[in-house]
Amino acid sequence: MPESIEKRSYIxxxxxxxLPWYLAYVKLLKKKxxxxxxxxxxxxxxxxxxxxxxxxxxxVDIHGKTRVGYDIDHLIEVLESFLGFRSMHxxxxxxxxxxxxxxxxxxxxxxxxxxxxAGFDVEASIVxxxxxxxxxxxxxxxxxxxxxxxxxxxxxxxxxDFAQQVADRIIEGGVRGIWNFTPFRILVPDNxxxxxxxLYAHLAVMFNRLKDK
Amino acid sequence: MPESIEKRSYIxxxxxxxLPWYLAYVKLLKKKxxxxxxxxxxxxxxxxxxxxxxxxxxxVDIHGKTRVGYDIDHLIEVLESFLGFRSMHxxxxxxxxxxxxxxxxxxxxxxxxxxxxAGFDVEASIVxxxxxxxxxxxxxxxxxxxxxxxxxxxxxxxxxDFAQQVADRIIEGGVRGIWNFTPFRILVPDNxxxxxxxLYAHLAVMFNRLKDK
Numbered sequence: 534m535p536e537s538i539e540k541r542s543y544i545x546x547x548x549x550x551x552l553p554w555y556l557a558y559v560k561l562l563k564k565k566x567x568x569x570x571x572x573x574x575x576x577x578x579x580x581x582x583x584x585x586x587x588x589x590x591x592x593v594d595i596h597g598k599t600r601v602g603y604d605i606d607h608l609i610e611v612l613e614s615f616l617g618f619r620s621m622h623x624x625x626x627x628x629x630x631x632x633x634x635x636x637x638x639x640x641x642x643x644x645x646x647x648x649x650x651a652g653f654d655v656e657a658s659i660v661x662x663x664x665x666x667x668x669x670x671x672x673x674x675x676x677x678x679x680x681x682x683x684x685x686x687x688x689x690x691x692x693x694d695f696a697q698q699v700a701d702r703i704i705e706g707g708v709r710g711i712w713n714f715t716p717f718r719i720l721v722p723d724n725x726x727x728x729x730x731x732l733y734a735h736l737a738v739m740f741n742r743l744k745d746k
Numbered sequence: 747m748p749e750s751i752e753k754r755s756y757i758x759x760x761x762x763x764x765l766p767w768y769l770a771y772v773k774l775l776k777k778k779x780x781x782x783x784x785x786x787x788x789x790x791x792x793x794x795x796x797x798x799x800x801x802x803x804x805x806v807d808i809h810g811k812t813r814v815g816y817d818i819d820h821l822i823e824v825l826e827s828f829l830g831f832r833s834m835h836x837x838x839x840x841x842x843x844x845x846x847x848x849x850x851x852x853x854x855x856x857x858x859x860x861x862x863x864a865g866f867d868v869e870a871s872i873v874x875x876x877x878x879x880x881x882x883x884x885x886x887x888x889x890x891x892x893x894x895x896x897x898x899x900x901x902x903x904x905x906x907d908f909a910q911q912v913a914d915r916i917i918e919g920g921v922r923g924i925w926n927f928t929p930f931r932i933l934v935p936d937n938x939x940x941x942x943x944x945l946y947a948h949l950a951v952m953f954n955r956l957k958d959k
Contacts, residue, residue, distance in 0.1 A: 549954055553947045557906040557929040564907060579931035617953025618946075635848035645946045646953060686952065693770040694777060710956050712948070716770040718792035726955040730948050733831075733858045734766045735925070735941050739899065740830025740859060741762055742939040743923050 544592040551589050554579055556612045563605050571602030618646045625684040625708070627699050628691030629654040629669050632714060632732075636688060638665040651682055672702065679706040686710040693717035757805040764802050767792055769825045776818050784815030831859045838897040838921070840912050841904030842867040842882050845927060845945075849901060851878040864895060885915065892919040899923040906930035 558578055559570055572590070576583035595603065595611045613619045621643075626633055629652045636642070637652055652669040654660055660671045670678060687703035689696060689711055696717035703711060710726040713719055716734060721727050771791055772783055785803070789796035808816065808824045826832045834856075839846055842865045849855070850865055865882040867873055873884045883891060900916035902909060902924055909930035916924060923939040926932055929947060934940050 543958070544954065546951055549951050550944075550947045553929045553944060553950055554931045558931070561907050561930075580933060581931075615954075616950040617957070618950070620953075622953060622956075631852045631854040635852045638851070639844045639848045641844040642945070642949070645949055647949055685956070694774050709959060710952050712952060716766045717774075718767045718771070718794075720793060724959055726952055726959060728948050728952040728955075730943070730945065731763075731766060732855070732943065734763045735943050736855070736858055736860055737766055737829040737831070738759060738762050739923050739925060739939055739941040740833075740835060741757065741828075742941075743835075743898070744830070745756070746922060746937055746939060 548589040548592060551581060551585075552593070552612055552616055554581070555586065555590070556609065556616065559603075559605050559608050559612075563609060568605050569602050570605055570608065574602065616646075618644075620646055621648050622646055622686055623682070623684045624649045624686040624688055624712075625675070625679070625682065625703075626652045626688040626690060627654075627672060627675075627703060628689065628695075629656075629659050629664060630690060630692070633688075633690035634664050636690065636714075637667050640665075647686070649688065650684060651678070672699065675702060676706040679708070684708060686712060689713045689715055689719070691715065761802040761805060764794060764798075765806070765825055765829055767794070768799065768803070769822065769829070772816075772818050772821050772825075776822065781818050782815050783818055783821065787815065829859075831857075833859055834861050835859055835899055836895070836897045837862045837899040837901055837925075838888070838892070838895065838916075839865045839901040839903060840867075840885060840888075840916060841902065841908075842869075842872050842877060843903060843905070846901075846903035847877050849903065849927075850880050853878075860899070862901065863897060864891070885912065888915060889919040892921070897921060899925060902926045902928055902932070904928060 555575055558575055562570055572583040572586040575586050593611055593615045595608060624647055626637060626649050637649055649667060652664060652667055653672045653675050654669055655672050659669050662669050685708060687708040689700060691699050693715045696715040697719050700711055700719045700721060704725055711721060713727060713729045716731045768788055771788055775783055785796040785799040788799050806824055806828045808821060837860055839850060839862050850862055862880060865877060865880055866885045866888050867882055868885050872882050875882050898921060900921040902913060904912050906928045909928040910932050913924055913932045917938055924934060926940060926942045929944045
């Protein structure tokens with residue numbers, strides 16, 4: 534009897550973050566015409582221990598055969614489903630500035646299950662325009678508009694000074710996940726999923742390490 | 747006598763990643779007209795222990811006064827310098843696709859010390875055009891061109907299948923830091939600084955956590 538989804542244990546974040554690496558590599562193998570892959574083979578290419586890879590994959594509902602390894606087509610399908618890349622998540626973006634407009638124009642996100650359906654801003658020159666075909670509305674109208682938009686994820690690219698108040702508004706509108714690109718540490722209730730991606734913090738790490746080399 | 751830069755100890759990555767949070771918050775306080783801030787005050791707002799903040803700031807060449815705290819103007823200046831946001835780093839971007847073109851258009855990076863001076867691609871329709879005023883050249887010409895461009899940082903936004911070979915080329919051209927936006931785990935020599943920012947891995951974490959809420 535297959536293991537039920539409900540019984541599967543909670544996957545720790547570091548493991549979850551490694552799964553897309555394995556996915557990227559096995560997709561490359563598929564393009565090269567391969568049909569089977571072992572964790573040892575993945576390990577060699579991406580600098581993660583084979584035992585770690587096998588453990589990470591044990592959180593996903595897939596089983597390898599001894600010596601042969603995993604079926605590549607099946608592994609891709611299972612990983613993409615598990616990671617949420619095969620369903621479409623409706624998102625809204627707040628702060629159509631430089632980075633915000635750039636993300637609105639990044640159609641690549643849609644291939645990974647994220648569809649940005651609207652942008653929100655307070656600048657009169659941007660409100661009621663379209664960026665890459667996506668409508669931009671006034672932030673004040675979000676709570677009302679989201680009754681029909683039904684977005685579940687909010688992308689935060691406002692200036693850091695407004696990050697907390699805009700996050701509060703996004704949550705008020707019924708969004709359950711916030712993807713925070715600002716360097717500001719926003720506080721959210723326990724039932725809200727918060728993912729921080731501060732490009733500037735990553736830059737700071739790189740600049741600092743370059744000084745020491 | 748002030749502590750010399752050479753003597754200062756190596757700052758761990760988690761501490762380095764927190765510094766931009768403190769910077770964002772004290773910049774907000776400055777806008778509000780404040781002139782002094784204590785680590786206790788920062789702690790309350792961003793959910794990090796005051797003792798941790800004081801420890802993180804001890805890596806930077808700044809000293810607070812008991813009870814009064816840090817001078818905000820000075821703290822901002824010292825943090826921005828330490829994080830490398832006050833000097834301009836020359837970068838080139840490889841892979842002018844959806845995300846790549848978006849980053850070329852993000853003028854915000856320049857405010858944090860990163861200037862993208864050229865894009866590189868292999869698509870005939872993109873090579874020798876300009877995106878947001880930034881020239882795009884053929885990837886094959888990079889090693890030669892970088893003798894005059896003198897870029898120190900390479901941004902990697904190519905399809906994952908080409909990530910490793912393009913990274914090798916970037917390093918051959920004299921770049922010392924690679925900012926990898928692909929989900930592919932590239933391998934680089936020890937003297938190269940590698941910073942991974944996989945937006946899709948962050949998406950995967952958010953999707954997965956949303957399922958469980």
